[in-house]
Amino acid sequence: MHTALVVLTIVAIGFSAFTALVSLTDRPRAVARGAYESLDAVGVPRSWQRFPIGVGKVLAVLGLSAGLFGIPGVGTAAAMGLTVYWSCAAFAHLRARHYDYHLPFTVSWIVISVSILVLDLATWCAP
Template sequence: MTILPDPVWPVVVLAVVVFGDGLLTFRPPRTIAACLDGVGFPRDWWWVLAVVKFLAAAGLVAGLWIPGLGAAASVGLVVYFLCAAAAHLRADYIGRDFWLNCLGMLLVCLAVLIFCFLT
């Protein structure tokens, strides 16, 4: 395991994507709102998702210079999307949003963790 990412570019790309995802949480498009409603996540708590995503993006970026922080942020994102997948399965909300968005982001986060920190 490396404590600084190598290569760096996938971590930067993931940070940008997660930051953008956090921005979308404030005024989500219909598909994201339907997804959050579909899994039964209360609208009063949607802001928490934005905070988590902004902190993850900041951790990924800061982890380019602070040893271990980027790896911790990557692990946190994997856990976040595992929890999202569990929420989808528990709510039986398994459609395009689950396969493309939830599992897609889980795979991207896993790939960044493995490719940049574990090899």
């Protein structure tokens, strides 16, 4: 169980760091363009790309990293934040009837975020 938590957390840190970099710097341009197209399609203002989206992802990276290095409450809060973020993203896609490749991708990240949260909480309860 601990190994699965560590692996999923490292994957989430890597992905969140990459997407935070894209959100905050608009680089690489092709990925940033896809993110802006997705925001436009679901009716989210482009101005949200840096804040709250980019800043939220940076906070997720910091919180998940803190959880890996022995501050479990912060890691749990970061996993909760990612779960809420990806759930809101899925809701925005469903509300806008935007069913392209972004929706399955978003749902997969909900599963990963919830898995991290559940495994993290289970480690709190383990003897």
